[in-house]
Amino acid sequence: xxxxxxxxxxxxxxxxxxxxxxxxAPERTNAVASLWSDTLVFAGRNLAHVRQLPEKLLDVTxxxxxxxxxxxxxxxxAIAVQNxxxxxxxxxxxxxxxxxxxxxxxxxxIATDLxxxxxxxxxxxxxxxxxxxxxxxxxxxxxxxxAISVLLGAGLLVGWRPHTxxxxxxxxxxxxxxxxSSMIWFGTFLGLIVRTPDAVMGVGFTVVFPITFISNAFxxxxxxxxxxxxxxxxxxxxxxxxxxxxxxxxxxxxxxxSSWPMDNPVLASFLSCGIVLLLVVPATLxxxxxxxxx
Amino acid sequence: MYDERDHPxxxxxxxxxxxxxxxxxxxxxxxxxxxxVPAGSVLGLLGHNGAGKTTAIRILTTLSxxxxxxxxxxxxxxxxxxxxxxxxxxxxxxxxxxxxxxSARANLVMVGRLYGFSKxxxxxxxxxxxxxFRLADDAGxxxxxxxxxxxxxxxxxxxxxxxxEVLFLxxxxxxxxxxxxxxxxxLLRELVRDGTTLxxxxxxxxxxxxxxxxxxxxxxxxxxxxxxxxxxxxxIGNDRVDVTLADPSDLDxxxxxxAAFTSSPPTLEPEQLLMTVPVREGVRLIDLMRALDEAGIExxxxxxxxxxxxxxxxxxxxxxxxxxxxxx
Numbered sequence: 001x002x003x004x005x006x007x008x009x010x011x012x013x014x015x016x017x018x019x020x021x022x023x024x025a026p027e028r029t030n031a032v033a034s035l036w037s038d039t040l041v042f043a044g045r046n047l048a049h050v051r052q053l054p055e056k057l058l059d060v061t062x063x064x065x066x067x068x069x070x071x072x073x074x075x076x077x078a079i080a081v082q083n084x085x086x087x088x089x090x091x092x093x094x095x096x097x098x099x100x101x102x103x104x105x106x107x108x109x110i111a112t113d114l115x116x117x118x119x120x121x122x123x124x125x126x127x128x129x130x131x132x133x134x135x136x137x138x139x140x141x142x143x144x145x146x147a148i149s150v151l152l153g154a155g156l157l158v159g160w161r162p163h164t165x166x167x168x169x170x171x172x173x174x175x176x177x178x179x180x181s182s183m184i185w186f187g188t189f190l191g192l193i194v195r196t197p198d199a200v201m202g203v204g205f206t207v208v209f210p211i212t213f214i215s216n217a218f219x220x221x222x223x224x225x226x227x228x229x230x231x232x233x234x235x236x237x238x239x240x241x242x243x244x245x246x247x248x249x250x251x252x253x254x255x256x257x258s259s260w261p262m263d264n265p266v267l268a269s270f271l272s273c274g275i276v277l278l279l280v281v282p283a284t285l286x287x288x289x290x291x292x293x294x
Numbered sequence: 295m296y297d298e299r300d301h302p303x304x305x306x307x308x309x310x311x312x313x314x315x316x317x318x319x320x321x322x323x324x325x326x327x328x329x330x331v332p333a334g335s336v337l338g339l340l341g342h343n344g345a346g347k348t349t350a351i352r353i354l355t356t357l358s359x360x361x362x363x364x365x366x367x368x369x370x371x372x373x374x375x376x377x378x379x380x381x382x383x384x385x386x387x388x389x390x391x392x393x394x395x396x397s398a399r400a401n402l403v404m405v406g407r408l409y410g411f412s413k414x415x416x417x418x419x420x421x422x423x424x425x426x427f428r429l430a431d432d433a434g435x436x437x438x439x440x441x442x443x444x445x446x447x448x449x450x451x452x453x454x455x456x457x458x459e460v461l462f463l464x465x466x467x468x469x470x471x472x473x474x475x476x477x478x479x480x481l482l483r484e485l486v487r488d489g490t491t492l493x494x495x496x497x498x499x500x501x502x503x504x505x506x507x508x509x510x511x512x513x514x515x516x517x518x519x520x521x522x523x524x525x526x527x528x529x530i531g532n533d534r535v536d537v538t539l540a541d542p543s544d545l546d547x548x549x550x551x552x553a554a555f556t557s558s559p560p561t562l563e564p565e566q567l568l569m570t571v572p573v574r575e576g577v578r579l580i581d582l583m584r585a586l587d588e589a590g591i592e593x594x595x596x597x598x599x600x601x602x603x604x605x606x607x608x609x610x611x612x613x614x615x616x617x618x619x620x621x622x
Contacts, residue, residue: 041541052436116394120391124355125380126380126408294352294357
């Protein structure tokens with residue numbers, strides 16, 4: 001090949017001089033540091049998407065707020081909870097329900113990415129594949145904590161109060177974070193198995209809705225028909241809600257049928273979230289490798 | 295002129311492949327592909343849809359693992375050192391791989407960060423590329439609002455963020471209007487002048503002819519021909535003249551009448567009364583018209599054109615068949 005020193009006039013104004021050292025990809029020796037840096041780049045990408053589509057945040061801001069107002073001022077008067085006012089009772093339920101629906105965000109995000117060509121760009125770069133998934137997780141967890149803040153703030157406004165010490169309140173928030181994490185990873189897995197982003201909403205409504213409503217989140221379990229009582233008592237959402245109520249010192253209205261998880265809700269919730277994470281995270285990584293390799 | 299990188303002028307092999315094969319189920323998408331592409335040269339992979347071009351690119355860019363065979367890119371084995379390969383290559387896939395919800399600049403900065411550049415470095419590099427690819431005025435616009443040509447340029451810019459030694463382009467001009475196509479060709483020539491090794495796939499003989507130093511013709515996963523554009527053109531002949539006859543009874547004798555002007559035997563498509571004549575260099579349309587006229591053969595239409603990919607395949611894959619059977 002002949003190396004010519006003549007430049008066409010049209011191209012000349014765009015000429016850029018870059019030294020070899022400057023333009024080449026640097027050798028990345030510290031695997032953990034690059035994984036973290038790449039994770040933040042991917043999380044920043046999600047953040048930039050939110051800046052373009054602020055309505056993406058409605059799910060974690062306005063929607064939980066509406067639930068608080070709806071259940072305290074509209075349904076609240078009609079629901080009786082033993083020895084308690086309903087506002088004290090329902091905030092934990094709305095918290096858990098909102099976080100459970102948090103699986104929709106990552107599922108839609110991942111399913112959309114897989115349809116777009118940009119995922120191929122990421123795959124051809126010398127960054128870890130794990131970083132892409134971790135970036136989604138970090139961004140989604142941040143938005144889940146936004147939802148938790150909005151809900152606790154709204155709760156305080158309508159008269160909800162925690163009745164325990166700081167340690168228990170912190171533990172409650174940690175538990176909510178762990179629960180949110182398991183739902184995010186579950187959502188990520190879902191995003192990798194559905195064919196289109198639209199399918200995610202279907203799963204959200206046919207699975208998450210009944211599971212969160214057939215629980216103690218909004219009504220005492222004892223008020224349900226016997227068959228549903230059985231389901232609700234063993235429903236992990238009930239256990240989770242009971243755990244949050246216990247940690248905040250809110251009235252629980254425990255079911256008359258006793259079960260180990262409902263008797264030890266905090267431990268049981270940490271355990272069940274841990275089990276979900278142990279199962280779902282490796283399955284998600286496997287599925288991602290499978291979806292993006294041939 | 296651009297001085298992206300110091301390219302050793304005497305460097306060795308940019309891309310090398312031995313017996314590269316890929317099987318999907320019962321189908322061999324690629325079979326025994328051997329390549330030796332010197333650093334700084336341009337290889338064109340020419341073939342129809344499904345010929346194995348994209349499969350070859352995906353294997354060479356570490357996005358797919360070969361069922362058999364091996365390959366090195368920029369000196370590193372694609373199977374055993376994919377990360378080293380990825381640091382040294384750029385990929386422009388058939389579909390633009392840009393994030394529509396990010397601005398052009400944000401796309402490039404993100405890619406730079408994922409190559410391990412610092413924030414400041416990634417921004418500087420992004421601005422250089424935006425300038426170079428005439429996207430600086432639209433740098434803040436979301437990529438989803440870009441035209442096809444702009445998306446292509448942004449995509450190509452993304453592939454060049456880390457000044458790759460080897461650039462892979464899978465049908466880079468498919469879907470582009472002629473002007474955008476010409477612009478892209480110019481950009482690619484500049485890169486080659488700077489010493490980048492290019493591997494591009496195309497369905498257009500003209501594109502391979504204009505850009506490539508070497509062409510490998512793929513058909514059903516196999517390499518059916520390999521050579522410089524000049525060598526291949528010598529084998530397939532020059533221009534074609536499509537002659538539409540008025541009378542079906544002339545189909546038998548028409549090839550004989552024009553035999554003096556052909557580089558290889560004419561082919562016939564009897565249903566369309568069409569005879570395709572590969573004409574020798576220097577033959578004029580009027581020569582054919584006179585010969586046909588003197589033989590009393592009436593032609594409804596004569597159309598002279600360059601050889602197409604179909605003509606290449608006809609010449610390369612079916613050389614021994616009788617002319618009349620070639621398209622049967």
